[in-house]
Amino acid sequence: MDITIYDVAREAGVGIGTVSRCMNNHPNVSAATRARVLSVAKRLSYQPHVYARGLASKKTNAVSLIIPYFTNYFFIEVLRGVQDKAAEVGVELVLYGVNNPAEAEHYLRRSLHRGHVDGILFFSMGFPESCVSKCKEMNVPLVLVDGYHPEFDSLRVKNREGAELATSHLIRLGHREIAMINATLETQPAQERLAGYRDALEASGLAFSMDSVRVAPRGKQDGFNKEWGRSAMRDLLSRGPVRRSLTAVFIASDVQAIGALEAAREFGVRIPDDIALVGFDDIELAQHLEITTMRQPMYEMGTLALDQLLARMKDPGAPVTLSTFMPELIIRGTCGARRNKNFLSHEQTTQTQLADSNT
Amino acid sequence: MDITIYDVAREAGVGIGTVSRCMNNHPNVSAATRARVLSVAKRLSYQPHVYARGLASKKTNAVSLIIPYFTNYFFIEVLRGVQDKAAEVGVELVLYGVNNPAEAEHYLRRSLHRGHVDGILFFSMGFPESCVSKCKEMNVPLVLVDGYHPEFDSLRVKNREGAELATSHLIRLGHREIAMINATLETQPAQERLAGYRDALEASGLAFSMDSVRVAPRGKQDGFNKEWGRSAMRDLLSRGPVRRSLTAVFIASDVQAIGALEAAREFGVRIPDDIALVGFDDIELAQHLEITTMRQPMYEMGTLALDQLLARMKDPGAPVTLSTFMPELIIRGTCGARRNKNFLSHEQTTQTQLADSNT
DNA sequence: TTGAAAGCGCTAACAG
DNA sequence: CTGTTAGCGCTTTCAA
Numbered sequence: 001m002d003i004t005i006y007d008v009a010r011e012a013g014v015g016i017g018t019v020s021r022c023m024n025n026h027p028n029v030s031a032a033t034r035a036r037v038l039s040v041a042k043r044l045s046y047q048p049h050v051y052a053r054g055l056a057s058k059k060t061n062a063v064s065l066i067i068p069y070f071t072n073y074f075f076i077e078v079l080r081g082v083q084d085k086a087a088e089v090g091v092e093l094v095l096y097g098v099n100n101p102a103e104a105e106h107y108l109r110r111s112l113h114r115g116h117v118d119g120i121l122f123f124s125m126g127f128p129e130s131c132v133s134k135c136k137e138m139n140v141p142l143v144l145v146d147g148y149h150p151e152f153d154s155l156r157v158k159n160r161e162g163a164e165l166a167t168s169h170l171i172r173l174g175h176r177e178i179a180m181i182n183a184t185l186e187t188q189p190a191q192e193r194l195a196g197y198r199d200a201l202e203a204s205g206l207a208f209s210m211d212s213v214r215v216a217p218r219g220k221q222d223g224f225n226k227e228w229g230r231s232a233m234r235d236l237l238s239r240g241p242v243r244r245s246l247t248a249v250f251i252a253s254d255v256q257a258i259g260a261l262e263a264a265r266e267f268g269v270r271i272p273d274d275i276a277l278v279g280f281d282d283i284e285l286a287q288h289l290e291i292t293t294m295r296q297p298m299y300e301m302g303t304l305a306l307d308q309l310l311a312r313m314k315d316p317g318a319p320v321t322l323s324t325f326m327p328e329l330i331i332r333g334t335c336g337a338r339r340n341k342n343f344l345s346h347e348q349t350t351q352t353q354l355a356d357s358n359t
Numbered sequence: 360m361d362i363t364i365y366d367v368a369r370e371a372g373v374g375i376g377t378v379s380r381c382m383n384n385h386p387n388v389s390a391a392t393r394a395r396v397l398s399v400a401k402r403l404s405y406q407p408h409v410y411a412r413g414l415a416s417k418k419t420n421a422v423s424l425i426i427p428y429f430t431n432y433f434f435i436e437v438l439r440g441v442q443d444k445a446a447e448v449g450v451e452l453v454l455y456g457v458n459n460p461a462e463a464e465h466y467l468r469r470s471l472h473r474g475h476v477d478g479i480l481f482f483s484m485g486f487p488e489s490c491v492s493k494c495k496e497m498n499v500p501l502v503l504v505d506g507y508h509p510e511f512d513s514l515r516v517k518n519r520e521g522a523e524l525a526t527s528h529l530i531r532l533g534h535r536e537i538a539m540i541n542a543t544l545e546t547q548p549a550q551e552r553l554a555g556y557r558d559a560l561e562a563s564g565l566a567f568s569m570d571s572v573r574v575a576p577r578g579k580q581d582g583f584n585k586e587w588g589r590s591a592m593r594d595l596l597s598r599g600p601v602r603r604s605l606t607a608v609f610i611a612s613d614v615q616a617i618g619a620l621e622a623a624r625e626f627g628v629r630i631p632d633d634i635a636l637v638g639f640d641d642i643e644l645a646q647h648l649e650i651t652t653m654r655q656p657m658y659e660m661g662t663l664a665l666d667q668l669l670a671r672m673k674d675p676g677a678p679v680t681l682s683t684f685m686p687e688l689i690i691r692g693t694c695g696a697r698r699n700k701n702f703l704s705h706e707q708t709t710q711t712q713l714a715d716s717n718t
Numbered sequence: 719t720t721g722a723a724a725g726c727g728c729t730a731a732c733a734g
Numbered sequence: 735c736t737g738t739t740a741g742c743g744c745t746t747t748c749a750a
Contacts, residue, residue: 002473004743015721020745030719047472051419052743054410055726062453069439076435080428083456094421095454097442113406114361115727258647285647288617363727374737379729389735411727414742 081302162327163196175248183223229259272336290333440661521686522555534607542582588618631695649692
């Protein structure tokens with residue numbers, strides 16, 4: 001039924017060792033023999049048994065993905081990148097969706113076990129310190145995607161620079177009084193985005209003050225959620241003195257921006273006419289809601305992540321790398337840039353049509 | 360470094376066979392021995408080598424998922440279900456994201472190879488006829504999720520009944536002239552949703568006519584896309600005579616509904632005041648755009664899919680099953696029901712209906 | 719350049 | 735109930 005290396009060897013009149021060499025492009029085979037073996041293999045449509053190979057060679061040709069399930073579009077896109085690259089180079093992807101840190105650690109430990117996978121892609125979550133020594137001693141290639149740890153290869157987005165860009169954009173549009181809606185400052189992205197916001201303000205000689213920043217309390221998704229966006233915006237809008245001069249808000253994520261949009265509607269505040277908004281992430285909804293935002297190169301992060309992992313597998317001793325990705329400003333409706341003819345002329349815009357969504 | 364079954368055996372003072380039995384809950388071990396072995400195993404934090412076990416037992420403890428990449432939320436949710444169930448029973452998930460039928464077939468064949476995976480979950484795509492005989496002869500457990508083939512266990516949504524429900528909802532709200540925006544009739548969901556629409560109309564004594572149905576030309580996503588939704592809606596709205604009396608549209612999917620919404624805005628048609636809309640799928644965007652729609656029990660489909668696959672693995676000879684899922688009406692803004700106090704009062708439904716299975 | 723043979727770590731059949 | 739042993743299909747020395 002199943003055809004094995006023995007069948008091929010017999011049929012080709014060689015030993016199984018030779019067949020093995022052929023299948024693995026080992027140099028020590030004469031061209032003639034190789035051709036003969038390969039043709040037999042094809043004729044029999046022989047395919048090496050993955051597990052047998054794995055057992056003998058101690059390689060699995062698989063990598064595991066440890067990936068949180070709370071979010072959505074971002075991971076899909078990154079995953080798509082990983083996926084495409086995996087298909088290209090022929091490695092298997094073992095998927096572990098994770099709902100909490102404990103699960104993450106569990107799967108991490110499992111993946112660390114000998115002969116399970118050749119490498120690990122760990123996504124977006126804080127890397128459990130309790131695992132770093134084990135990772136090191138097991139010497140399992142590991143790369144952190146959308147995360148950072150000094151001991152491992154990491155891929156991350158330039159949050160600070162992105163936030164700076166977003167805020168500068170608002171400043172260029174003439175806004176002087178720009179608030180920020182942020183998440184919990186305990187997360188790194190939140191800290192960095194705050195820093196970028198501040199950078200932009202100060203670079204333009206505008207005053208920075210935490211009074212204009214709404215920081216989320218600890219909680220669901222660390223404050224990166226619609227509800228917090230809504231209540232922060234409400235707060236911003238209901239404070240009379242602040243409201244008078246406030247003309248723009250930089251929001252640390254698109255989900256929060258959605259909530260902010262809702263709050264604005266409640267208050268009868270027109271976006272972008274009364275207040276301009278810029279978000280962060282470019283989730284799918286942002287496009288439909290016409291949110292101007294900072295887009296992260298998700299797909300590219302995926303392909304690069306796997307590339308990096310493969311590189312690490314090839315050369316375990318190489319110095320640890322940190323790859324950073326620059327987010328891109330996507331101008332849509334909520335920042336008001338499109339109303340500004342002058343501005344439009346020298347700014348790259350997407351082709352999505354602007355709709356007056358807030359009348 | 361790596362600890363093997365031999366280490367455990369030696370440490371526990373037994374043979375490796377006994378250790379193996381303990382690890383696999385084989386009955387033929389005395390309670391005392393079992394306890395001792397297990398404790399040693401734990402102490403050494405021994406974990407069987409997956410591949411060695413796979414080689415010897417000819418089981419892999421893994422299933423492959425062949426899943427199209429074009430869509431998003433639906434698959435995420437289903438996947439989450441599969442994922443959770445997998446974690447529960449401890450099977451590995453090997454992911455194959457697929458961009459076209461050729462790739463699907465490629466991965467299918469790969470998965471079919473001996474010893475690769477114990478079973479296959481094939482998602483949403485037409486199952487390649489060229490593979491059914493091979494599947495049968497290889498005897499690899501396979502279940503189709505959101506798809507159907509008479510030879511294999513299938514899980515699907517009751518599209519016809521769902522469409523009927525959606526349309527009836529519109530009728531109950533008093534609409535008499537209800538159009539439909541559909542996809543290409545070459546896909547089964549499109550056909551079934553059309554049939555359901557027709558059922559509802561006829562059950563209420565309303566005239567059914569293909570004049571009121573916009574069928575997509577072949578193309579991207581079989582017409583299940585925003586662009587087609589927009590142009591179909593434009594067409595509906597620009598045809599004077601039709602427009603006069605038209606008060607509602609049933610749309611075969613939420614993505615299309617989004618396009619329709621845009622078209623309505625262009626024409627200055629108010630939703631739901633001038634025209635009521637009901638979509639299908641309940642993608643994430645539907646919630647934010649307040650689209651009334653038919654929700655598919657995605658998560659449950661995922662868990663059930665894996666359950667079914669496990670059942671099939673346990674009993675390969677069992678008769679082929681077909682599990683169907685009833686979509687649920689989610690009332691939001693676009694159908695206008697909320698304007699109707701009476702209606703709201705007796706529509707308190709939110710319980711997901713579980714699968715009814717039939718052979 | 720090639721064949722033979724020794725494992726990889728485990729399961730399962732076979733004796734005891 | 736338990737130890738021993740023969741593979742599972744392949745990679746990889748080691749001789750030839």
